[in-house]
Amino acid sequence: ETLDPEVRKRLEGWEELRSRYAAETFTYQVRGRDISVETGSRSLSGTRIPRVSLPRYSGWADLTRWLLEENLPGEFPYTAGIYPFKREGEDPTRMFAGEGGPERTNRRFHYVSREMPAKRLSTAFDSVTLYGRDPDPRPDVYGKIGNSGVSICSLDDAKKLYSGFNLANPRTSVSMTINGPAPMLLGFFLNAAVDQQCELYLREQGNLDATERAIDAHFKKLDAPRPRYNGDLPPGNDGLGLMLLGLTGDQFLPAEVYAEIKAKTLTQVRGTVQADILKEDQAQNTCIFSTEFALRLMGDVQEYFIEHGVRNFYSVSISGYHIAEAGANPITQLAFTLANGFTYVEYYLSRGMDIDEFGPNLSFFFSNGLDPEYAVIGRVARRLWAKALREKYGAGPRAQMLKYHIQTSGRSLHAQEIDFNDIRTTLQALYAIYDNCNSLHTNAYDEAITTPTEESVRRAMAIQLIINRELGQAKNENPLQGAFIIEELTDLVEEAVLVEFERITERGGVLGAMESMYQRSKIQEESLLYETLKHTGELPLIGVNTFLSSSGSPTILPREVIRATETEKQDQIEALRALHARYPGLAVDRLRAVQRAAVDNGNVFAALMEACKVASLGQITDALFAVGGQYRRNM
Numbered sequence: 309e310t311l312d313p314e315v316r317k318r319l320e321g322w323e324e325l326r327s328r329y330a331a332e333t334f335t336y337q338v339r340g341r342d343i344s345v346e347t348g349s350r351s352l353s354g355t356r357i358p359r360v361s362l363p364r365y366s367g368w369a370d371l372t373r374w375l376l377e378e379n380l381p382g383e384f385p386y387t388a389g390i391y392p393f394k395r396e397g398e399d400p401t402r403m404f405a406g407e408g409g410p411e412r413t414n415r416r417f418h419y420v421s422r423e424m425p426a427k428r429l430s431t432a433f434d435s436v437t438l439y440g441r442d443p444d445p446r447p448d449v450y451g452k453i454g455n456s457g458v459s460i461c462s463l464d465d466a467k468k469l470y471s472g473f474n475l476a477n478p479r480t481s482v483s484m485t486i487n488g489p490a491p492m493l494l495g496f497f498l499n500a501a502v503d504q505q506c507e508l509y510l511r512e513q514g515n516l517d518a519t520e521r522a523i524d525a526h527f528k529k530l531d532a533p534r535p536r537y538n539g540d541l542p543p544g545n546d547g548l549g550l551m552l553l554g555l556t557g558d559q560f561l562p563a564e565v566y567a568e569i570k571a572k573t574l575t576q577v578r579g580t581v582q583a584d585i586l587k588e589d590q591a592q593n594t595c596i597f598s599t600e601f602a603l604r605l606m607g608d609v610q611e612y613f614i615e616h617g618v619r620n621f622y623s624v625s626i627s628g629y630h631i632a633e634a635g636a637n638p639i640t641q642l643a644f645t646l647a648n649g650f651t652y653v654e655y656y657l658s659r660g661m662d663i664d665e666f667g668p669n670l671s672f673f674f675s676n677g678l679d680p681e682y683a684v685i686g687r688v689a690r691r692l693w694a695k696a697l698r699e700k701y702g703a704g705p706r707a708q709m710l711k712y713h714i715q716t717s718g719r720s721l722h723a724q725e726i727d728f729n730d731i732r733t734t735l736q737a738l739y740a741i742y743d744n745c746n747s748l749h750t751n752a753y754d755e756a757i758t759t760p761t762e763e764s765v766r767r768a769m770a771i772q773l774i775i776n777r778e779l780g781q782a783k784n785e786n787p788l789q790g791a792f793i794i795e796e797l798t799d800l801v802e803e804a805v806l807v808e809f810e811r812i813t814e815r816g817g818v819l820g821a822m823e824s825m826y827q828r829s830k831i832q833e834e835s836l837l838y839e840t841l842k843h844t845g846e847l848p849l850i851g852v853n854t855f856l857s858s859s860g861s862p863t864i865l866p867r868e869v870i871r872a873t874e875t876e877k878q879d880q881i882e883a884l885r886a887l888h889a890r891y892p893g894l895a896v897d898r899l900r901a902v903q904r905a906a907v908d909n910g911n912v913f914a915a916l917m918e919a920c921k922v923a924s925l926g927q928i929t930d931a932l933f934a935v936g937g938q939y940r941r942n943m
Contacts, residue, residue, distance in 0.1 A: 315372055315375070315376070318375050319368055319371060319372065319375075322371065325380075326362055329347055329358070329360060329362055330347075331347060332346065332347060332348075333345065333346055333347060334346075334347045334392070334393070336382065336392045336393075338391075345359075345393045345396065346359075347359055347360070349783050351780060351783075357780070357783045357784055358784060359393055359394075359783070359784060359785050360380060360381060360392070360393065360784070360785055360786050361784060361786060361787075361789070361790070362380070363789075363790060377691075378789060378795075380392070380786075381393070381744065381785060381786055384694055384698070384705070384708065385690070385691045385694040385695055386690040386691065386694045386708065386709055386710070387687050387690055387691045387798070388687070388744060388786045388788070388789050389690070389744035389785070389786065390690065390709035390710065390711065390744075390746075393785060394744070394785055397425050397426070398425065398426040398428075398479065399424070399426070399772065399773070399776050400428075400741070400745060400746060400747050400748045400772070400776075401424070401428060401748060401749075401769060401772050401773070402428040402429070402430045402481070402483060402713065402747045402748065402749050403420040403421075403428075403429075403430060403749060403750075403765065403768070403769060404430040404431075404432050404485070404715070404749050405417055405420060405429070405430065405431070405432060405458075405765075406431055406432030406433060406434070406456075406457040406458035407432075407454065407455070407456070407457065407458060407759050407870055407872065408454040408458065408459070408872045408873065408876045409454055409458070409459055409465075409468075409538065409872070409876040409879055409880055410458060410459070410460060410465045410466070410468035410469035411468055411537055411538045411539050412454075412458075412876065413431070413458040413469055414468060414469055414470070414471055414472070414542065414545065415542040416762075416765075417429050417469075417470075417473070418472060418542040418543065418544045418545055419542065419762060419765075420765060420769065421473075421544075422543070422544060425479065426479040426480075426481070427473050427477075427479060427480045427481070428481045428483075428747070429470070429473065429480075429481070429482045429483065430482075430483040430484075430485065430749060431458065431469070431482065431483065431484045431485060431486075432456070432457040432458065432485055433457040433458055433459075433460060433484075433485065433486055433493070434452060434453060434454055434455055434456060434457035434458060434459050434872075435452045435455075435456065435457065436449055436452050436453055436459060436461075437457065437458070437459060437460050437461065437486070437489070437493070437925065438457070438486065438487070438488065438489070438594045439488065439489075439594060439596055440488055440489035440492065440596045440925055440926065440928075440929035441925070441926050441929065442461045442884055442924050442925055442926030442927070443459055443461060443877065443880040443881050443884055444881070445881060450877065453872055453876075453877045453880055453881075454871075454872025454876050454877060454880065455871055455872050456759065459872070459876075459877075459880045460493065460496065460925070461880070461884055461924050461925040461926065462496065462883070462884065462887050462924050462925065463496050463499050463500060463503075463556070463920055463921055464535050464553050464554060464883065464887065465496070465880075465883070466493075466496035466497055466499070466500040467500045467503065467504075467549045467550065467552070467553055468537050468549075468550070468553070470482065470497070470500060470549060471537065471541075471545055471547065471548060471549040471550050472541065472542075472544060472545030472546055472547065472548055472549070473548070473549075474504065474508075474548060475497075475500065475501035475504055475549075475573075475577055476501060476504065476505055476572075476573050476576040476577060477576075478576070478578065478620075480578065481578040481579045481580075482497065482577075482578070482579035482580075483579055483580040483581075483582075483625070483713070483747075484497065484579070484580070484581045484582065485582050486581060486582055486583070487582055487583060487584060487585060487588045487592070487594050487595075488585070488588065488594050488595055488596035488597060488602070488939075489596060489925060489928075489929060490581050490582060490583035490605075490606075490609075491583075491605045491608070491609055491912070491913050491916055492916060492920060492925050492928050492929070493581065493925075494581045494583075494609065494913075495913070495916045495917050495919070495920030496920050496925075497577075497579075497581075498573075498574065498577065498917065499556065499917065499920055499921055500549060501573050501577050502556075502557060502569060502570045502573045502574075503549065503552045503555075503556055503557045504548055504549045504573075505557075505569045505572070505573045506552065506556075506557025506560070506561055506566065506569055507548065507549065507551045507552055507557075508548070509557075509561070509565070509569060510551070510560070510561075519551070519560065520551075522560065523551070523552075523555065523560075526555065526559075527554065530890060532554075532886060532889065532890060533886070534553070534554060535553035535554040535883065535886065536553065537550050537553075538879055554886075554890065556921045557569065557570075571616065571617075574616045574617065574618050575616075575617045575618065575619065575620070576620065577618070577620065577621050578620045578621060579621050579622070580621070580622040580625045580671055580713070581609075581621075581622070581623065581624070581625070582624070582625040582627060582673070583606055583609070583623065583624045583625070584624055584625060584626050584627045584648065584673075585599060585602040585603065585606065586599075586648040586651060586652075586818060586822070587626075587627050587628070587630055587631055587644070587645070587648060588630075589822055589941075590631060590644065590648075590822065590827040590828055590831070591630045591631045591633075591634040591636075591827070591828070591831060592630040592634070595939040595941075596929065596938065596939055597932065597933070597936050597937065597938065597939055598936060598937040598938065598939055598940070599819075599822075599939070601906075601932075601936030601937055602939075603655055604906075604912070604936070605912055605913065605936075606623070606624060606652070606655075607655065607656060607659050607661075608911045608912045608913040608914075609623050609913045610623045610624075610656055610661065610666050610669060611659070611661065611911060611913075612911060612913045612914055612917075613666075613669055614661065614662075614665045614666060618669070619668065619669075621669070622669055622670065622671035622711075623666075623669045623670070624652065624669070624670055624671070625671050625672065625673045625713065626645055626648055626649040626652065626670060626671070626672045626673070627645065627672070627673040627674075628641040628642060628644065628645035628672070628673065628674045628675060629641075629673050629674060629675040629715055631644050631645065631827075631831060632674075632675035632677065632717065632719070633675065633717075633718055633719055634831045634835065635719075635831050635832060635834050635835020635836070635838060636830070636831045636834050636835075637679065637681075637834050637838075638677065638679050638681035638682050638685060638801075639681055639801060639804045639805060639808065640808065640830060640831065640834060641674065641675060641685075642674070642681075642685055642688060642689060642801070642805055643804075643805040643808035643809060643812075644808075644812075644827055645672060645674065645689075646689065646692060646693065646805065646809075647808075647809060647812050647818050648818055649670065649672065649693070650696065650818075651817065651818040651819065652670065653667075653670075653697075653701065657701075663697070663701050663702065663703045663707055664703055664704045664706065664707050666707075667697060667703050667704075667706065667707025667708075668706045668707055668709075670707075671711045671712065671713070672689065672710055672711065672712035672713070673712060673713045673714075673715070674686070674689070674712055674713075674714055674715075675714070675715060675716075675717050675718075675719075676714050676715070676716055676717060676736040676737075676739050676740050677717040677719070677720055677736065678717070678720060678732060678735060678736065680797060681797065681801050682736070682739050683739050683742075683743065683788070683794065683797060684743065684788075684794060684797045684798045684801055685743065685801070686712060686714075686740075686743040686744060686745055687743060687788070687794075687798050688798055688801045688802045688805060689710055689712060690709075690710045691798070691802065692802060692805065692806075693708070693710040694708040694709070694710065711746045712745060712746055712747070713745070713746065713747035713748070713749070714740040714745040714747070714748050714749070715748075715749040715751065716732075716733045716736040716737060716740075716749070716750050716751045717732075717736060717751075718751060718755065719838075720732050720733075720736070721733075721751060721753070721755050721756040722756055722849065722851070722852045723756040723757050723863045723864055724851055724852050724861040724862065724863055724864065725850070725851030725852070725857065725861050725864075726753050726754055726756060726757065726864050727753060728850060728851045729751070729753035729754075729755075729756065730753045730767060730768075730771065733750050733751050733753070733768065733771055734771050734775075736750075737750050737771050737772055737775060738775060741772075741775050741776065741782060742782075742787050742788050743788065744785065744786070748772060750768040750769065750771045750772050751768060752764035752765050752767065752768040753767065753768070754866065757863075757864055757865070757866045758866040758868065758869050758870060759869075759870040759871075761868060761870070811826075812826070884924055887922075887924055888924065888927075890922075891922040894922050895919070895922045895923040895927060898915070898918050898919040898921075898922060898923060899919055899923055899927060899928065899931040900931075901915045901918065901919065902915040902916055902919050902928065902931055902932065903931055903932075903934060903935045906932070906935040906936060907935055912932075916928065919931075
């Protein structure tokens with residue numbers, strides 16, 4: 309009689325639930341839609357492998373503890389995963405690419421997604437873009453154009469970058485690793501998606517010839533060449549998105565038709581923009597605006613998403629990866645990342661947003677190394693987030709579900725014996741897949757010495773595909789549940805994270821701790837410990853400080869160093885000059901509208917959506933500097 313009513317309900321329904329999982333098919337709901345899946349598969353030996361294994365507890369005490377701390381995938385507190393079963397027909401594979409101009413990266417995107425039923429793209433930007441600047445002949449900028457990332461500074465660049473991928477297709481998902489200028493890159497992306505649908509509408513109307521003549525006449529009137537995609541289209545690129553280069557759909561369609569297409573497209577696009585400014589201050593350093601103004605922009609983006617029903621795109625990817633890459637251990641990575649996430653929740657609530665409206669738009673991004681704690685990083689994150697969102701904030705199930713991307717550790721890639729890097733990456737990927745990550749990028753073995761080649765990227769993708777499609781145990785979707793070490797590690801890591809929360813709270817919360825540079829100091833201390841143990845040999849690294857080859861495992865020099873070509877750099881500069889010459893007066897007007905929105909407490913992102921059609925990244929950055937201030941680090 310003293311049992312909690314919710315617990316009693318779960319216990320009384322347990323046998324019925326067991327029978328549902330024992331059946332050949334299982335039906336559950338996602339957003340009010342019934343989804344039926346097969347509950348198992350057959351091995352070559354004929355053994356039936358269940359997709360989800362249930363505990364064999366008979367006593368209510370053991371079962372109650374398990375239901376409260378673990379439960380089945382898709383059930384609170386989501387320790388084993390946020391969905392009852394993994395999505396069928398869509399591997400979690402999401403491969404990172406970016407080099408040269410938009411055309412080269414577009415070709416790489418089509419290469420890595422060839423024959424994949426779902427197109428899951430992840431975009432790396434060059435440092436010029438990361439700091440919100442335009443390509444320029446200046447010596448301090450020119451050498452960085454298109455190196456270690458793609459150069460993107462305009463709407464046309466975004467259209468070329470994602471051409472041939474229908475951005476409104478439910479099987480297309482795009483991630484953008486951009487932070488300081490995230491609202492501008494998001495504006496380019498969303499406008500590119502809208503213009504793609506405008507192009508499809510024009511095709512459906514059957515008047516392409518007339519449209520092409522009108523476009524040619526438009527540029528002839530401007531006395532300007534019509535923008536083009538440089539080079540040949542790669543296999544798989546049907547040219548979608550390239551018809552309206554230099555233009556936008558609202559210049560060719562009736563206002564009501566354009567508005568309808570835009571409204572529908574915004575509800576369809578899938579993906580993520582990183583936009584995590586707190587971890588930039590703590591670890592990554594690509595801050596460009598003052599922290600207060602950057603938070604304001606993040607809030608404006610989220611309000612715009614709520615107003616326009618953008619439910620399938622994450623407005624922020626709260627990132628621990630860069631914290632780990634800067635040197636943090638897995639517990640610090642997880643604690644700092646979750647603390648940053650709760651800070652965003654508090655900020656959005658302070659602006660009057662509803663937790664159930666913005667909660668589902670939050671996502672997370674973690675690194676996976678080889679430390680034992682990485683085996684349970686997703687389990688702990690999901691459990692802590694779900695409990696806090698439900699018990700403290702009163703959020704519903706969708707907001708309670710922590711969705712996260714894993715990238716295998718870059719720091720664990722070494723320039724000695726680089727072939728061994730694939731072994732490390734395989735083990736890290738296995739951690740991630742067994743822990744039910746929602747998305748996964750596997751690093752290429754040669755990333756320690758160069759930008760990945762097509763050959764190394766293919767090998768990196770094969771790691772995931774072999775685990776997901778060939779490894780027999782991976783046919784089961786909760787293989788970690790029931791293991792004593794996993795349960796103990798989960799509890800130990802959760803406790804350690806809560807202790808770190810206390811330390812942050814004592815320093816005034818995340819923002820207060822940042823003022824005294826607490827996070828940066830702790831990351832540096834942990835980085836020093838790692839490097840010390842590596843160099844003394846106390847932390848064994850095969851082929852690096854032990855088990856060396858007969859030649860001493862020297863640092864490998866790359867056969868090929870991939871860099872942007874002179875042609876690509878000049879193409880970007882010329883395209884930028886053409887944009888500036890095309891609509892100079894209109895660009896000034898729309899940039900002033902952005903500034904007015906900032907000063908008058910309007911929604912800056914709504915104004916940015918219009919400015920992104922005619923202004924370049926650098927122009928928008930400068931306009932926002934004038935009203936939002938530039939970043940200055942506390943010393």
